[in-house]
Amino acid sequence: MSQTPGATPPLGRDGRLLFATRAARMFSYGFLSVVLVLYLAGLGFSEGRIGLLLTLTLAGDVLVSLWITLHADRMGRRRMLLLGAALMVAAGVPFALSGNFTVLVLAATFGVISPSGNEVGPFLAIEQAALSQVLPEDRRTGVFAWYHLAGAFATALGALAGGWTAQGLQASGLAPVASYRVLVYAYAGMGLILAAFFARVSGDVEAPPSAPGARLGLHASRGVVLRLSALFSLDAFAGGFVIQSLVAYWFHRRFGVEPGMLGSIFFTANLLAGLSALYAVRLARRIGLVRTMVVTHIPSNVLLILVPLMPNLPLAIGVLLLRFSISQMDVPTRQAYTMAVVAPDERSAAAGVTGIARTAGAAVSPVLAGPLFALPALAGLPFFIAGGLKLLYDLLLYRSFKASDAGASEK
Secondary structure: OOOOOOOOOOHHHHHHHHHHHHHHHHHHHHHHHHHHHHHHHHOHHHHHHHHHHHHHHHHHHHHHHHHHHHHHHHHHHHHHHHHHHHHHHHHHHHHOOOOOOHHHHHHHHHOOOOOOOOOOOHHHHHHHHHHHHHHHHHHHHHHHHHHHHHHHHHHHHHHHHHHHHHHHHHOOOOHHHHHHHHHHHHHHHHHHHHHHHHOOOOOOHHOOOOOOOOOOOOOOOHHHHHHHHHHHHHHHHHHHOHHHHHHHHHHHHHHHOHHHHHHHHHHHHHHHHHHHHHHHHHHHHHHHHHHHHHHHHHHHHHHHHHHOOOOOOOHHHHHHHHHHHHOOHHHOOOOHHHOOOHHHHHHHHHHHHHHHHHHHHHHHHHHHHHHHHHHHHHHHHHHHHHHHEEEEEEEEHHHHHHHHHHHHOOO
């Protein structure tokens, strides 16, 4: 039975819990990403050092997530999700307590913290595999669209709450850095809340036994997963030039936008991004998963290139929001396609490898983008680089996987 776009997906107790953890986590990522670079700049770090810290944050996440996701199906998905929640606390507390660059690097490398407002850590890969375990195949794309929507709404609310909370605290007399530190403490607290949710997930989400000879948690699908990973890494490398915290900083430097207004901008942006996921389900049913990824991604990347060319704040916001209204339609389709082309006992590993490839690609970019944002004459260049590389990714993806689109779309 097919899922009608806009209908409530059929979720059991585990599905509802996983949706709740997604929403709680993305809310915390949203409120932190709006103020993170402002916080680091307030601590006295240069744009170059901030870019380096963000790169090391994502690079560390690659190593941690790689180990966790590749062992999740064998050691237990619930156990690994609890470990991920603990690593959020391990990152947030040192960020709040210390202004020492070395301490922050260590916390960011071995903990889990999101500079982009997007998923980091092992959560997404394991939750996708767990949802696929407890849901019928013909409802996977629809449920992933709602799962993405829940996260996008939560990120939007988090951005709104983070920006206006910081501005409200400053208006009451708190110094900017102190106001941002409150949000960092709240981020650490969210890790504890997530742990409480994950502890209630049942054993039904666990993986079936692995096939003999599986390597990196993969066997028959190893080749296709590695090809997808290479392409997803290119897309993420491009996106790393314009992660949400850096774009917020660009708006602050270019137009003098205050934290509250930044929160409102990214609240609307993430709201539009989430809604677009529902339309992706209907489009994917008509033209296929791969084609949906490509035909929605290309115009969004053209709009990304146009953002820094806008002469004033209203036009820049308008183009950014228009871009967000279609930029995430490829996310549930990408997730569903990955789950469709692998065996059930490969899902955690496949989602983990592709997700880690994305994080690895994104890890390199901030250290290159930071110095560019510091120079007014070059501050628009990261948008051009990101948009151009993303267009290249779209063309390569279509060329490589269009032939397998029909079979995957049925799932």
